[in-house]
Amino acid sequence: MTHGHTVDPDESAEEHWDSRYRESERRWSGEPNAALVTEAAGMTPGRALDIGCGEGADAIWLARRGWRVTAVDVSGVALERAARHAREAGAGTGVDWQRHDLAVSFPGGEWDLVSAHYLHSQAELPRDAVLRRAAAAVAPGGVLLVVGHADPGDREEAHHHGMPFPTPEEVLEQLRLEPGRWAVERAAEFERARADRERRxxxxxxxxxxxxxxPG
Known part of the structure; x- marks a missing residue:
């Protein structure tokens, strides 16, 4: 999921994101998020859940490396594209694509990796509650990976107007993890190279x- 825009208050989250994806043939780069590649590269493939999968680049990257992936998004338009991209990449059987409005429903099961990248939206999204459900879906010994923006960025302030950007410590507090049952392996701010829509x-x-x- 990702960057938000002004949303019609009478518009559902699905309608909002479907309309955003229909604005162009490909909304995102098609490359997996760099943080996912770094963090998952050394993990033993198992079951993975990709929350807010968009056009599917992260889910496809995981599937091509042996993960059994469940990928969810609120936008049916995005999921149709993601499934097509997976077939083109030879990963069509490695991903279970599911449409969920995470404010209403959440996929059932347990996963060895639950990944939530850039879960920011001006459409209705109870982000804290969604991430708590994500944590509850992590299997013993598994990892929850949450990556988000630290600020709106110099050139995108209008796209993120009024959106909160919690620190890793604030996200950890919002998760309300059971003491003694979790280990924090990384909580940090980092910089990544990116180009804006004008390719600057x-x-x-x-x-x-x-x-x-x-575990245990």
């Missing part, structure tokens, strides 16, 4: 929180 290069400041549910 720049840097974006992001936050990452990686926590592991302890």
């Amino acid at each position: 290069p720049g840097l974006h400041r992001d936050n990452i929180l990686r926590v592991r549910r302890l």
Whole structure:
């Protein structure tokens, strides 16, 4: 999911995001998020849940490396594209694409990796509650990976107007994890290279929180 825009208060989250995706043939780069690649590269493939999968780049990257992936998004338009991209990449059977408005429903099951990248939206989204459900879906020994923007960025302030950008420590507090049952493996701010819509290069400041549910 990702960057928000002004939303019609009478518009559902699905309608909002479907309309955003229909604005162009490809909304995102098609490349997996760099933080996911870094954090998951050394993990043993298992079951993964990609929350807010958009056009599917992260889910496809995981599936091509042996993960059994469930990928969810509120936009049916995005999911149709994601499934097509997966077939084109030879990963069509490795991902279970599911449409969920995470304010209303959440996929059932447990996963060894639950990934939530840039879960920011001006459409209705109870982000804290969604991330708590994400944590509850992590299997013993598994990882919850939450990556988000640290600020709106110099060139995108209008796109993120009024949106909160919690620090890793604030996200950790919002998760309300059971004491003694989780280990914090990474909580940090980092910079990544990115280009804006006019392809001008720049840097974006992001936050990452990686926590592991302890086995037993």
